[in-house]
Amino acid sequence: MSESAYPIAIFFAAIFTNNILLSNYLGMCSFLSVSRELKTSFGLGVAVIFVMTSTSMLNWIVYYKILEPLGIEYLRFIVFIIVIAAFVQLVEMIIERVSEVLYAALGIFLPLITVNCAILGVSLFMVIRDYTFIESITFGLGSGIGWFLAILAMAGIRQKLKRARIPHGLEGAGITLIITGMMALAFMGFSGMLQIG
Amino acid sequence: MISALMISVGAVSGISAFLAILMVIADATIANYGEVKITINGDKEYEVKGGKPLLGTLMEQEIFIPSACGGRGSCGLCKVTVKEGAGQYLPTELPWISEEEQAENVRLSCQIKVKNDLSLEIPEELFNVKEFQAKIAKVRELTHDIKEVTMELVDPPEINMEPGQFVQLRIPEYELTDEPVYRAYSVASNPSDTKHVELEIRLVPNGIATTYVHNYMREGDEIIFNGPYGDFYLRETEREIIFIAGGSGMAPIKSILLSMAEKGINRRARYFFGARSKKDLFLVEEMRRLEKELPNFEFIPALSDPEEEDQWEGETGLITDVVARNMESGENTEAYLCGSPGMIDACIKVLSDKGVPDELTYFDKFG
Numbered sequence: 340m341s342e343s344a345y346p347i348a349i350f351f352a353a354i355f356t357n358n359i360l361l362s363n364y365l366g367m368c369s370f371l372s373v374s375r376e377l378k379t380s381f382g383l384g385v386a387v388i389f390v391m392t393s394t395s396m397l398n399w400i401v402y403y404k405i406l407e408p409l410g411i412e413y414l415r416f417i418v419f420i421i422v423i424a425a426f427v428q429l430v431e432m433i434i435e436r437v438s439e440v441l442y443a444a445l446g447i448f449l450p451l452i453t454v455n456c457a458i459l460g461v462s463l464f465m466v467i468r469d470y471t472f473i474e475s476i477t478f479g480l481g482s483g484i485g486w487f488l489a490i491l492a493m494a495g496i497r498q499k500l501k502r503a504r505i506p507h508g509l510e511g512a513g514i515t516l517i518i519t520g521m522m523a524l525a526f527m528g529f530s531g532m533l534q535i536g
Numbered sequence: 537m538i539s540a541l542m543i544s545v546g547a548v549s550g551i552s553a554f555l556a557i558l559m560v561i562a563d564a565t566i567a568n569y570g571e572v573k574i575t576i577n578g579d580k581e582y583e584v585k586g587g588k589p590l591l592g593t594l595m596e597q598e599i600f601i602p603s604a605c606g607g608r609g610s611c612g613l614c615k616v617t618v619k620e621g622a623g624q625y626l627p628t629e630l631p632w633i634s635e636e637e638q639a640e641n642v643r644l645s646c647q648i649k650v651k652n653d654l655s656l657e658i659p660e661e662l663f664n665v666k667e668f669q670a671k672i673a674k675v676r677e678l679t680h681d682i683k684e685v686t687m688e689l690v691d692p693p694e695i696n697m698e699p700g701q702f703v704q705l706r707i708p709e710y711e712l713t714d715e716p717v718y719r720a721y722s723v724a725s726n727p728s729d730t731k732h733v734e735l736e737i738r739l740v741p742n743g744i745a746t747t748y749v750h751n752y753m754r755e756g757d758e759i760i761f762n763g764p765y766g767d768f769y770l771r772e773t774e775r776e777i778i779f780i781a782g783g784s785g786m787a788p789i790k791s792i793l794l795s796m797a798e799k800g801i802n803r804r805a806r807y808f809f810g811a812r813s814k815k816d817l818f819l820v821e822e823m824r825r826l827e828k829e830l831p832n833f834e835f836i837p838a839l840s841d842p843e844e845e846d847q848w849e850g851e852t853g854l855i856t857d858v859v860a861r862n863m864e865s866g867e868n869t870e871a872y873l874c875g876s877p878g879m880i881d882a883c884i885k886v887l888s889d890k891g892v893p894d895e896l897t898y899f900d901k902f903g
Binding site: 378379382401405406409410411414417418421422425428429432433435436439440442443447 | 540543544547548551552555558559562563566567623624625626627628649651
């Protein structure tokens with residue numbers, strides 16, 4: 340694969356073969372609690388795409404322009420979290436001011452994903468895997484879309500589950516985790532086609 | 537080594553400080569909605585600082601909307617009617633708001649933010665609602681499962697209420713609950729004693745609040761409650777009165793009777809009190825004493841299931857049958873009921889059959 344095609348490969352790998360939710364099991368808490376409704380899942384998914392893409396960009400700059408030159412890369416965990424939290428807060432404020440419709444559909448979910456581990460995970464993977472700036476953006480965008488697809492698929496399945504007779508002990512999180520496992524297996528099928536990381 | 541430490545501390549502080557300043561600026565510019573005006577019930581106007589949730593903004597103006605979760609959107613209690621200015625419904629409100637309520641613009645005040653001028657409707661009684669700090673002055677056993685709790689007010693030191701109203705008691709976190717919960721209890725004392733509030737609380741097996749009151753609360757403890765709430769109070773008419781209560785439904789009726797005795801309201805009044813057996817009866821002497829003070833008042837306890845050793849000679853049977861037996865025409869009567877929903881619904885039917893106008897039958901159902 341040529342150098343210039345690499346970001347595109349990362350993009351698709353992040354969506355399918357290395358789906359951050361289904362292969363790394365990150366971002367589970369909001370995935371389990373919000374996937375009950377298709378509509379809210381959609382809103383949260385879009386918010387995750389947006390935040391993942393922009394924070395991977397911001398954190399790339401912070402890491403390579405501040406932390407690395409100063410030789411304090413080991414502080415990335417704490418710094419990334421601060422940057423993500425501040426950014427999300429800021430975006431929420433702006434959305435609330437600018438558009439009421441956008442706020443009702445998207446902004447309301449932003450505080451929920453400040454502490455989503457998948458967001459931090461993307462920033463940390465991008466460092467471990469030595470991605471360039473462009474690669475980091477495509478990785479963030481791809482991971483976001485991957486998470487979006489996963490929660491949408493789960494919400495779709497869970498809407499059907501409402502009519503299914505689930506053994507009592509498996510209701511709620513139990514059956515959801517089992518289904519997530521099956522989905523992860525299905526997504527593993529893609530991994531023969533493309534591999535990163 | 538030292539310099540490496542300095543650099544890392546400096547870098548993290550620098551980044552945090554930069555972001556903090558950014559947030560402060562954003563807070564003062566983007567999130568600054570300036571002074572906005574809240575109009576309540578069309579006549580009261582408040583100038584407030586915009587940008588914060590409505591529930592907290594109202595609290596700062598000392599208007600307390602009942603809320604059990606403290607503004608996290610998980611109890612659905614803090615509903616207010618917003619006539620103008622609240623914008624569209626948020627996904628976090630919808631689980632709590634029915635379609636009928638949506639048509640009436642009922643909103644969850646902890647979720648909507650004050651961004652522009654608002655026009656609200658709030659029940660008038662809520663303006664009198666305050667939060668009180670109190671001390672448990674006395675805990676007394678009334679029966680095997682009902683306790684009388686007397687609270688002495690600390691701050692504010694006095695409460696103004698109508699006899700028959702209720703307060704919300706704050707139960708702190710303990711073994712059965714991770715977060716404070718609020719439960720409503722009717723006040724049993726005479727409101728003319730503005731420094732004390734007395735409650736009668738019956739133990740509900742595994743009930744969070746009642747278990748706390750019965751097994752954990754000690755004299756001298758500090759407690760928080762808010763109130764007063766409710767429209768269950770004696771109307772000023774000349775009609776005959778029928779009181780019906782069961783168990784801890786005694787509380788508001790006792791409050792009303794004490795107040796009647798003090799004010800010398802000597803209307804014809806009968807009080808049917810239902811209990812299972814003699815061990816569930818309480819405050820009988822107090823009621824007999826009130827009978828002497830109020831010549832036209834009669835206390836009629838009824839046991840549904842008296843035990844042999846009770847040697848009971850009074851009324852027996854279900855409270856509904858006892859009321860039906862003892863009542864003639866109810867056309868000139870108004871009724872006050874307090875107890876379980878099952879008891880109240882059954883009694884309303886009996887009263888209605890006897891001719892008591894439905895709109896003059898007031899009740900306080902235990903949720």
